[in-house]
Amino acid sequence: MKKLFETVDVVIIANTTVRDENFFYVTRLPGMWEYSFAVVFPDRVEIIAPPLEEGTAHTYTNRREMEKLLKRMVDAERIGFNGERLPYNHFRYLKKLLGGKWIDVSRILSEQRAVKRKDELHLIKKACRISLRIVEQLYQMDERMSERELATEIEHEMRKNNACPSFDTIVAYGIHTASPHHTPTNKRWVLPALIDLGAKYRGYSSDITRSFVERRGKKLHEIVENALHMAVDEMKSGVAARSIYKLVEDYFGRYGYRMRHALGHSIGINVHDGFSITRNADFVLQENMVFAIEPAVYLKRYGIRIEEDVVVGKNTSTIIR
Numbered sequence: 001m002k003k004l005f006e007t008v009d010v011v012i013i014a015n016t017t018v019r020d021e022n023f024f025y026v027t028r029l030p031g032m033w034e035y036s037f038a039v040v041f042p043d044r045v046e047i048i049a050p051p052l053e054e055g056t057a058h059t060y061t062n063r064r065e066m067e068k069l070l071k072r073m074v075d076a077e078r079i080g081f082n083g084e085r086l087p088y089n090h091f092r093y094l095k096k097l098l099g100g101k102w103i104d105v106s107r108i109l110s111e112q113r114a115v116k117r118k119d120e121l122h123l124i125k126k127a128c129r130i131s132l133r134i135v136e137q138l139y140q141m142d143e144r145m146s147e148r149e150l151a152t153e154i155e156h157e158m159r160k161n162n163a164c165p166s167f168d169t170i171v172a173y174g175i176h177t178a179s180p181h182h183t184p185t186n187k188r189w190v191l192p193a194l195i196d197l198g199a200k201y202r203g204y205s206s207d208i209t210r211s212f213v214e215r216r217g218k219k220l221h222e223i224v225e226n227a228l229h230m231a232v233d234e235m236k237s238g239v240a241a242r243s244i245y246k247l248v249e250d251y252f253g254r255y256g257y258r259m260r261h262a263l264g265h266s267i268g269i270n271v272h273d274g275f276s277i278t279r280n281a282d283f284v285l286q287e288n289m290v291f292a293i294e295p296a297v298y299l300k301r302y303g304i305r306i307e308e309d310v311v312v313g314k315n316t317s318t319i320i321r
Contacts, residue, residue, distance in 0.1 A: 001042065004108050008080035011040040011105060012094065020085040021269045022109055024203055029056065039073050040080075046073055067097055074098050080105035110274035114266050116288045120204060121311065124267065124290055127201035128309045128320040130161045131208045138195060138210065147171040147184035150195070158199045166205035166271040170196035177211070177303045180261060180296065192217045192302045198271055205271040206320075207292035209307035217304060220297055224304045227251055227295035231263060232310055235291075235317035241281035248295055249279065257297045264293040267309060285312045 004011060013022045015036045023038050024030065026045050036049035036057065047057035048069045058073075060066040081091065083104035095102050116124065134157045141150065151169040158165055172182040177194040191214040198207040213221045227248045234244055245263045252258060266275040267290050275283060277291065289312040296305035309320045 004105060004112065005042045008078045008103050008105060009076035010074055011080035012074065013038040013040065013082060014086055014090060016087060016090045018085050018087055020082055022082055025113055025269060030203060070098060076100060078103060082106045082109055113268055113273060114275055114289050115286050116268065116290055120268065121288065123202050123204035124206065125320050127163060127199045127204050128206035130158065130163050130199040130201060131197055131206045134197060135208055135210055143189040146186045146188055147173055148186055151184040154197050163199040163201045166198035166200035175301055178298050178301060180298065194303065194305060203269055205267050206309055207267055207271050207307060209294055209305045211304040211306060217302065220304050223255055224295050224297055224306050228293060228306050228308060231293050232317050232319060235285055235310060235312055237285055237287040237312060237314050239285045241277045241283050241285060242279060245277050245279050245281065252297065260298055263295060264291040266290065267292050287312055287314050
């Protein structure tokens with residue numbers, strides 16, 4: 001948090017009509033916490049919330065009490081806020097109520113969250129391993145299931161493992177694999193098939209994709225898989241993210257293919273947690289960042305994507321297993 005308080009004296013994370021995941025990040029408290037505020041100081045976090053959360057927060061029963069608590073607690077000149085999640089009308093209201101100079105710290109919060117603590121790494125790995133166990137079960141799946149039925153079964157398995165989906169599961173058969181974000185339908189099993197799933201465990205996400213191919217897709221599958229391992233082999237602390245993208249982009253280009261989306265994205269509390277590995281990425285990798293790496297090629301009749309979750313190390317990176 002040190003960098004955060006170089007420019008501000010206090011940070012307000014507000015759960016208003018829009019939920020801010022940073023509330024969970026700074027408090028470690030699960031749940032909805034509707035119309036609650038986390039007031040973050042260099043040495044502590046105070047919470048202001050409705051009576052539903054009595055016992056773990058300073059509670060209020062009406063707007064006047066809420067305003068009194070905020071004014072008493074936030075006696076500062078430089079107030080940080082998350083401009084990416086605080087609605088404009090709430091920003092105006094709070095600024096008028098509390099005065100001071102308001103500074104958008106959303107970029108710093110994203111940078112802070114990108115480098116994972118030991119406890120966060122543990123939870124991400126747990127989420128990933130739940131997903132990987134479900135992936136293994138796919139090889140024995142009932143091929144009579146439709147896309148929608150298989151997606152439902154996958155998400156049911158997550159809940160049986162004390163997790164929930166970190167995003168809507170993608171199951172695509174045949175020509176549907178040519179669409180990166182296909183919504184499952186009643187289409188019955190046919191190759192190629194693409195399944196993209198992610199479990200969320202105790203607030204932390206995973207993201208895994210597997211493509212199943214027949215003879216015509218084996219060569220392309222091999223090319224995409226090579227691209228994945230090529231990227232992971234180059235990932236380490238201090239490497240520019242855009243250079244990893246360019247490496248894979250050039251490799252695909254040798255075969256006449258191109259990428260239609262980012263090579264990867266950071267994962268954590270959100271499955272897309274703030275940073276993407278693209279041609280114009282403006283950040284360098286740091287130790288204990290975690291990315292879902294997903295090279296893919298989409299043709300007119302089918303597509304292939306392979307995705308693994310990767311922890312960046314000081315001198316190398318590791319696919320979570």
